[in-house]
Amino acid sequence: MSKTTPNTQRTPDTQRTPNPQPEPPSPISRRRLLGTAGAVGAAGLVAGGAAGAYAAESVRSDPDPLSSVGSTTVPFHGERQAGITTPLQAHGHLIALDLAPGADRKAVAALLRRWSKTAEELTAGKVPADDTGIALDAGPASLTVTFGFGRTFFGRVGLKDRLPEELAPLPDFSADVLDPKRSNGDLWLQIGADDGLVAFHALRALQREAREVARVRWQMNGFNRTPGATSRPMTARNLMGQVDGTNNPKTTDDDFDQRIFVPAKGKPDWMAGGSYAVVRRIRMLLDSWDHLSLERQERVIGRRKSDGAPLSGGTETTPVDLTKVNADGSLAIAGDAHVRVAAPVSNQGAAMLRRPFSYHDGFREDGAPDAGLLFVAWQADPMKGFVPVQRKLDRGDGLSRFLRHEASALFAVPGGCAPGEYVGQALLEG
Numbered sequence: 284m285s286k287t288t289p290n291t292q293r294t295p296d297t298q299r300t301p302n303p304q305p306e307p308p309s310p311i312s313r314r315r316l317l318g319t320a321g322a323v324g325a326a327g328l329v330a331g332g333a334a335g336a337y338a339a340e341s342v343r344s345d346p347d348p349l350s351s352v353g354s355t356t357v358p359f360h361g362e363r364q365a366g367i368t369t370p371l372q373a374h375g376h377l378i379a380l381d382l383a384p385g386a387d388r389k390a391v392a393a394l395l396r397r398w399s400k401t402a403e404e405l406t407a408g409k410v411p412a413d414d415t416g417i418a419l420d421a422g423p424a425s426l427t428v429t430f431g432f433g434r435t436f437f438g439r440v441g442l443k444d445r446l447p448e449e450l451a452p453l454p455d456f457s458a459d460v461l462d463p464k465r466s467n468g469d470l471w472l473q474i475g476a477d478d479g480l481v482a483f484h485a486l487r488a489l490q491r492e493a494r495e496v497a498r499v500r501w502q503m504n505g506f507n508r509t510p511g512a513t514s515r516p517m518t519a520r521n522l523m524g525q526v527d528g529t530n531n532p533k534t535t536d537d538d539f540d541q542r543i544f545v546p547a548k549g550k551p552d553w554m555a556g557g558s559y560a561v562v563r564r565i566r567m568l569l570d571s572w573d574h575l576s577l578e579r580q581e582r583v584i585g586r587r588k589s590d591g592a593p594l595s596g597g598t599e600t601t602p603v604d605l606t607k608v609n610a611d612g613s614l615a616i617a618g619d620a621h622v623r624v625a626a627p628v629s630n631q632g633a634a635m636l637r638r639p640f641s642y643h644d645g646f647r648e649d650g651a652p653d654a655g656l657l658f659v660a661w662q663a664d665p666m667k668g669f670v671p672v673q674r675k676l677d678r679g680d681g682l683s684r685f686l687r688h689e690a691s692a693l694f695a696v697p698g699g700c701a702p703g704e705y706v707g708q709a710l711l712e713g
């Protein structure tokens with residue numbers, strides 16, 4: 284049986300318990316084609332072109348049911364785009380594209396229409412026209428595709444008058460060592476799935492569809508824990524080994540929507556139901572970090588490494604007590620501990636939804652791992668989320684000694700779309 288996780292789901296990221304719902308009607312699903320591909324054989328596939336051969340053959344039989352990981356679907360359509368409150372997936376691709384010279388608003392609208400149709404089909408486990416076959420054996424595996432617009436987009440297509448204030452360039456931070464080639468971009472795609480082939484399949488399909496309209500500016504690939512890898516659903520860990528994500532705003536918080544999403548009557552109108560994504564590629568100095576004693580590592584964060592419990596006491600989910608003092612008079616959570624400096628109470632209430640992927644791009648010339656966090660932070664306004672918090676971290680965070688911010692981008696991610704519409708339609712046709 285297939286399972287559906289609504290894209291505006293309200294369960295915390297740590298609880299991956301999809302709601303059983305029927306899969307949307309599918310004229311031809313990837314799995315029904317699986318039987319066909321086996322029957323046709325390689326010669327038939329080559330003769331007719333892969334997609335043609337798959338589509339021409341009748342279905343032999345239904346294959347065995349998928350596991351819950353493969354069968355879980357996240358609906359593409361909705362008031363908000365999927366991939367923001369969706370539980371973290373095991374595989375992620377972040378891609379920024381620049382419009383090709385001469386690509387006008389009409390061409391971009393056609394691209395967004397194509398992309399939305401393909402994303403809708405792929406997330407429902409259907410085979411798009413002219414398919415590559417990369418994901419033929421698999422179900423949707425919680426695939427999500429999220430689309431965004433960068434600041435430079437608006438000038439390129441004559442829409443400067445619709446540029447949101449919230450897309451003002453992020454300020455410089457003293458510790459930034461940013462690579463402009465891997466920063467910013469006109470268009471942004473975030474692809475997530477619990478299967479690596481399903482994620483790559485979507486990336487390839489969307490990149491092919493960009494054709495002459497847009498070219499990839501940068502791409503970053505990330506990962507998280509695979510569902511089922513732990514005995515029970517648990518908060519993810521990052522590559523420093525810390526439990527990471529505990530004190531994220533919860534979808535059940537009264538002010539969650541207000542903090543993370545642009546309201547239905549918000550400005551600009553085309554961003555209703557949308558959100559702003561800050562993307563930072565943050566390399567971790569893992570060799571230095573791994574040399575620290577466990578006690579010092581925990582002091583730097585303010586939480587226990589084993590279970591994520593705050594050093595002020597309790598379990599992972601116990602609220603952090605920033606006033607707690609040890610028997611020797613020292614603060615239980617140090618003055619420069621990451622959770623103290625980043626906490627909303629230390630930043631006039633500023634908060635964001637952190638939804639990162641880890642990355643590992645091999646090793647640098649000095650032998651150190653080129654690895655860290657693809658930090659993706661979601662908020663209704665970056666000036667009330669990422670910016671004030673990063674300003675504070677930049678000045679006084681004990682963790683920053685072990686980090687290098689190497690790339691940065693900010694994207695306006697519009698609300699979702701209804702069947703028959705496409706993401707960004709209100710901007711491009713409004």
Ligand SMILES: C=CC1=C(C)c2cc3[nH]c(cc4nc(cc5[nH]c(cc1n2)c(C)c5CCC(=O)O)C(CCC(=O)O)=C4C)c(C)c3C=C
Pocket residue numbers: 521523525526527528529530531563565567584586603621622623625626627634635655656658669672673676686
């Ligand atoms: C500007 C915002 C933030 C950046 C950049 C950032 C980088 C970063 N963080 C970790 C590891 C942890 N962060 C944790 C908590 C935490 N981090 C931020 C913000 C940024 N982090 C916030 C707002 C919070 C929550 C603070 C609170 O209210 O308690 C934690 C603790 C567990 C948790 O709550 O998630 C860890 C661990 C790394 C490794 C990193 C850069 C690579």
Ligand SMILES: [Fe+2]
Pocket residue numbers: 621625
């Ligand atoms: Fe953090």
